[in-house]
Amino acid sequence: MKLVLAVVQDDDSGELVERLVKNKFSATKLASTGGFLKEGNTTLMVGVPVEQVEEVIGIIKEVCRSRKQTFTTPIPPTGSASVFIPYPIDVMVGGATIFVLDIDRFEKV
Amino acid sequence: MKLVLAVVQDDDSGELVERLVKNKFSATKLASTGGFLKEGNTTLMVGVPVEQVEEVIGIIKEVCRSRKQTFTTPIPPTGSASVFIPYPIDVMVGGATIFVLDIDRFEKV
Amino acid sequence: MKLVLAVVQDDDSGELVERLVKNKFSATKLASTGGFLKEGNTTLMVGVPVEQVEEVIGIIKEVCRSRKQTFTTPIPPTGSASVFIPYPIDVMVGGATIFVLDIDRFEKV
Ligand code: NI
Numbered sequence: 603m604k605l606v607l608a609v610v611q612d613d614d615s616g617e618l619v620e621r622l623v624k625n626k627f628s629a630t631k632l633a634s635t636g637g638f639l640k641e642g643n644t645t646l647m648v649g650v651p652v653e654q655v656e657e658v659i660g661i662i663k664e665v666c667r668s669r670k671q672t673f674t675t676p677i678p679p680t681g682s683a684s685v686f687i688p689y690p691i692d693v694m695v696g697g698a699t700i701f702v703l704d705i706d707r708f709e710k711v
Numbered sequence: 712m713k714l715v716l717a718v719v720q721d722d723d724s725g726e727l728v729e730r731l732v733k734n735k736f737s738a739t740k741l742a743s744t745g746g747f748l749k750e751g752n753t754t755l756m757v758g759v760p761v762e763q764v765e766e767v768i769g770i771i772k773e774v775c776r777s778r779k780q781t782f783t784t785p786i787p788p789t790g791s792a793s794v795f796i797p798y799p800i801d802v803m804v805g806g807a808t809i810f811v812l813d814i815d816r817f818e819k820v
Numbered sequence: 821m822k823l824v825l826a827v828v829q830d831d832d833s834g835e836l837v838e839r840l841v842k843n844k845f846s847a848t849k850l851a852s853t854g855g856f857l858k859e860g861n862t863t864l865m866v867g868v869p870v871e872q873v874e875e876v877i878g879i880i881k882e883v884c885r886s887r888k889q890t891f892t893t894p895i896p897p898t899g900s901a902s903v904f905i906p907y908p909i910d911v912m913v914g915g916a917t918i919f920v921l922d923i924d925r926f927e928k929v
């Protein structure tokens with residue numbers, strides 16, 4: 603068994619847990635914040651048989667890979683809205699930091 | 712030293728911490744949720760001298776072992792309560808997942 | 821890479837994260853409580869290249885070392901306040917428990 607610790611964005615954590623559970627991995631979510639000023643991340647802890655570590659990392663990469671997301675600028679709250687044309691902006695979202703640790707002993711009670 | 716990580720049910724965590732502290736183990740509680748849809752678990756982190764790992768695992772097993780608990784069905788909120796007879800139902804509670812990790816270095820500041 | 825887990829007092833965690841980030845370490849804060857009845861601690865998780873573990877532990881020691889802090893006794897809320905003279909009391913604050921773990925594999929996605 604290995605212990606996979608993954609720090610992911612809050613917004614990706616729901617889908618990641620869903621995908622892991624669907625593949626029969628049992629993930630525990632730890633409330634967490636931070637990492638270079640980024641708010642709102644989640645740390646997942648997953649006990650994984652050695653031969654499935656690759657599969658779990660693959661799922662994390664698929665769901666959480668850092669990617670561009672296009673938002674439309676909101677209409678400014680005050681003033682000359684009549685001349686304002688909303689335009690798309692690209693923001694990087696996602697990303698994950700993954701630590702795989704050896705387990706000395708594993709028990710289910 | 713070893714690091715024992717135990718994911719236990721919220722309802723068992725209070726007694727478990729009490730028992731660990733009474734036996735001079737220092738446990739840190741991490742807020743956590745999840746694992747196959749189960750809400751309300753707690754992750755405990757305990758630094759343990761190698762020769763006492765067995766004792767800590769024994770305490771966790773004693774307090775958190777998965778067990779049947781009998782509840783009485785509540786009276787239904789509406790309708791024909793006059794003909795309803797509450798009856799006992801068995802529910803599985805407890806259970807723990809335990810990871811024991813090697814510690815490369817340990818410091819108290 | 822090593823994984824440094826540090827359990828520190830809430831009141832030291834802000835400055836510690838600030839100091840770590842200023843030195844280019846990425847720290848994740850896990851909400852935590854407990855350890856021998858002490859409320860209000862924080863667990864920090866920091867992925868650290870082997871050759872910088874000493875530096876990170878040095879920063880933790882500097883910020884979180886256990887130390888005396890002098891408080892002035894508050895004026896008692898009721899009664900004979902006219903004869904009460906506030907006096908200083910020393911309280912131990914700070915302290916940290918540090919676990920350094922080996923990392924089998926490390927990935928940034
Ligand atoms: Ni969010």
Ligand code: NI
Nearest residue numbers: 720721722751
């Ligand atoms: Ni509960």
Ligand code: NI
Nearest residue numbers: 829830831860
């Ligand atoms: Ni505080």
